[in-house]
Amino acid sequence: MTKFLCASAVALSVMTGSALAAGETGSSALDNPEKMAPFYTDKDMKTLKSEADFKAAWEALTKEDRDSMMKDCSGKTIAADHDNFCKMTKQLGGAN
Secondary structure: OHHHHHHHHHHHHHHHHHHHHHHOOOOOHHHHHHHHHHOOOOOOOOOOHHHHHHHHHHHHHOHHHHHHHHHOOOOHHHHHHOOHHHHHHHHHHEEE
């Protein structure tokens, strides 16, 4: 019985850790390279496109994606990781 309880505790611990890790990585649309690539000039996504090209890419997104990105930019940690992108979206005022 003790072995069963210990094995169950270990299994629960492993599953909980995996679930938490999965929730932290890629949970933001801003961490999705496929969605973010149109806003950058390079594949490393370090240099934003011009304001006009950025706006065109922004307007090409669905309303749901724009809303999700604006929400993500309102979080301090995510906004800090994507500072220039978030500044540009705020400058556009969430333009539709």
